Amino acid sequence: MPHETGTERPTSSESAVYEGLTANGFGPFFGTPCGVLAPLLSLLETGADYHVVAREDNAVGVAAGASLAGAAPVVLMQNSGFGQSVNALASLVVPYRIPMLLVVSMRGTPPDTTTENLPMGRLTEPVLEGLGIDYEYLTGEGAARQMELAGSVVKEKRQPFAFLIRPDEFAWKA
Amino acid sequence: MTMTKTAAVAVALATAPGLPTVFTTGFISRIGAVSAQRNHFYMTGSMGLALSLGTGIALSSGRTTLVVDGDGSLLMNPVGLIMAGARQDLPLIQLVLDDGVYDSTGGQCSPGRSVDLPAWARACGFSRTHTVDSEEGLEKTLRSELENLGAPVFVHCLVTADTTPPPPRVTDHLEGITARFSEFLQPQT
Numbered sequence: 001m002p003h004e005t006g007t008e009r010p011t012s013s014e015s016a017v018y019e020g021l022t023a024n025g026f027g028p029f030f031g032t033p034c035g036v037l038a039p040l041l042s043l044l045e046t047g048a049d050y051h052v053v054a055r056e057d058n059a060v061g062v063a064a065g066a067s068l069a070g071a072a073p074v075v076l077m078q079n080s081g082f083g084q085s086v087n088a089l090a091s092l093v094v095p096y097r098i099p100m101l102l103v104v105s106m107r108g109t110p111p112d113t114t115t116e117n118l119p120m121g122r123l124t125e126p127v128l129e130g131l132g133i134d135y136e137y138l139t140g141e142g143a144a145r146q147m148e149l150a151g152s153v154v155k156e157k158r159q160p161f162a163f164l165i166r167p168d169e170f171a172w173k174a
Numbered sequence: 175m176t177m178t179k180t181a182a183v184a185v186a187l188a189t190a191p192g193l194p195t196v197f198t199t200g201f202i203s204r205i206g207a208v209s210a211q212r213n214h215f216y217m218t219g220s221m222g223l224a225l226s227l228g229t230g231i232a233l234s235s236g237r238t239t240l241v242v243d244g245d246g247s248l249l250m251n252p253v254g255l256i257m258a259g260a261r262q263d264l265p266l267i268q269l270v271l272d273d274g275v276y277d278s279t280g281g282q283c284s285p286g287r288s289v290d291l292p293a294w295a296r297a298c299g300f301s302r303t304h305t306v307d308s309e310e311g312l313e314k315t316l317r318s319e320l321e322n323l324g325a326p327v328f329v330h331c332l333v334t335a336d337t338t339p340p341p342p343r344v345t346d347h348l349e350g351i352t353a354r355f356s357e358f359l360q361p362q363t
Contacts (some may be wrong), residue, residue, distance in 0.1 A: 028234065055253045061223035065196075065230020068215065068352065069359050073230070091219025092227075097349045127216065 010161055013140025014039040014170045015087045018146030021074060022048060025155070030059040032074035036105035039075065039170040056081030060088040072154050076103045079124045080117065085128060089160070094131055099154045102162040103138070111174045112167040118124060128162055135162035139169065177309050178332045179271050180205050184342050185309050186242060186269055189316040194231050194359060195240040198224035198247040201336070202271060202276035206242065207344045212358045216351055218342045222251025225268055229258045235359050237321055238265040245272040249286045252294055259299030267319065267327045268295070273335045281335060295328035307332040 008043055017040055021027075028049040044050040053059035056077040063073035077085065082104050091145055093100065108114065108121020128135050134153065146163070153161040169172070177185075183205045187195070195214050196334075197206035199221040207216045215231075219222055225248070228241035248270055258264055271289060274281045292303040302325055306312045312331055319327045345351070 051257070053253075054256050055251075057223065058226045058251065058253045058257065061220065061226030061254070062230035062233070064223075065227045065232075066234040067230075068227075068356050069231050069234035070188045070356065071234045074235075076342075088220050088223055092217065092223065095219065095348045098352055167310070 009148050015138040016143040018043040020143040024147045024151035029074045030063050032056045032059055032081050034078035034105050036167050036172045037076055057085040057088040058065055060078050060085045062093055062099045067098045067100050074101045074137050078105045079107055079120045082124060083120050093160050100157045100160050101150055101154050104162055105165040133160050135164055138163035138165055177333050178336045179273055180270050180336050181309055182331050182333045185312045190240050190320060193222050193238055193240045195223050198243045201340045202242055202244055203344050204341045208341045212354050215355045220288050222247050225254030225258055228266055232264050240257060241268045242272045245286050246276045246284050255295055255298040261327045265323055269329045269331055271331050271333050273333050275335055277335045286305045291331045300328045301325050303328040305330040309332045327356040
């Protein structure tokens with residue numbers, strides 16, 4: 001059990017995810033900013049090979065190029081941007097079997113009740129299933145084990161894989 | 175002076191042989207696929223993402239990468255210019271074959287007649303932009319840029335649509351393109 005003292009802080013969820021990503025050789029990282037992912041993006045900005053991309057499907061395209069060159073790239077996006085990226089995944093990543101890790105925040109799912117995000121909140125999992133991309137909800141507690149699994153899918157099985165992030169997994173508040 | 179799209183592809187491949195090369199969606203991929211080279215990636219879907227794909231290849235491999243794009247593809251998604259143009263150290267040549275039409279869907283006019291594509295590239299940070307309209311001009315431009323590639327290059331290449339029927343579709347075995355191209359890109363040990 002982790003213990004708290006006056007000087008130590010419990011490991012935050014975003015730190016555990018960050019550690020898991022870097023410990024398993026993932027990178028480079030391509031992200032389009034998202035409030036839910038902001039704490040993780042801050043860590044990547046300072047400590048990793050991180051690039052901001054203006055639009056999510058372009059991030060998928062750049063990551064596909066990095067993957068062809070032998071990297072294990074990660075694309076970080078909100079699920080609204082996942083909607084934007086469906087064709088890039090459906091006509092490039094999946095049929096060409098280009099491995100990469102997607103980290104997708106789940107706006108429009110509890111506790112996020114913003115109306116404009118509800119439809120994509122409902123659609124994200126069915127679309128991933130339709131694409132044939134395996135996914136799991138990522139948690140700080142499970143990150144070490146989950147990142148190892150993702151590493152084996154992306155680097156050994158050579159398949160794309162997605163982690164979904166609940167809106168309140170890091171510090172986001174409705 | 176005019177040159178067809180097929181002639182422009184032939185000049186580009188003869189002048190820049192062996193580079194990692196991405197071909198955009200539609201007839202440009204079909205024209206490229208006739209030669210079926212291991213350094214070629216034929217992007218049959220995901221229209222608009224050829225430059226982004228090439229950017230990722232150049233970024234991660236460090237190798238000079240050629241993107242053979244089209245006017246319709248670039249107009250569909252010009253966002254790739256932002257990332258490529260921002261990186262002055264990116265070894266990439268973006269060659270846009272502009273025939274003013276969507277050739278592979280029946281030749282409908284593209285809405286880009288009033289768009290200054292090289293100005294878009296400059297606005298995104300490309301310091302080296304060219305417009306060419308002949309085989310000699312294209313060859314000379316590519317040759318001189320390849321001699322000393324110091325920044326990403328944008329070449330606007332005015333072409334005419336081919337009048338001969340297009341080559342057959344690119345193979346259905348798309349995973350095979352990935353495997354062959356990835357192997358080509360592997361660092362030599």
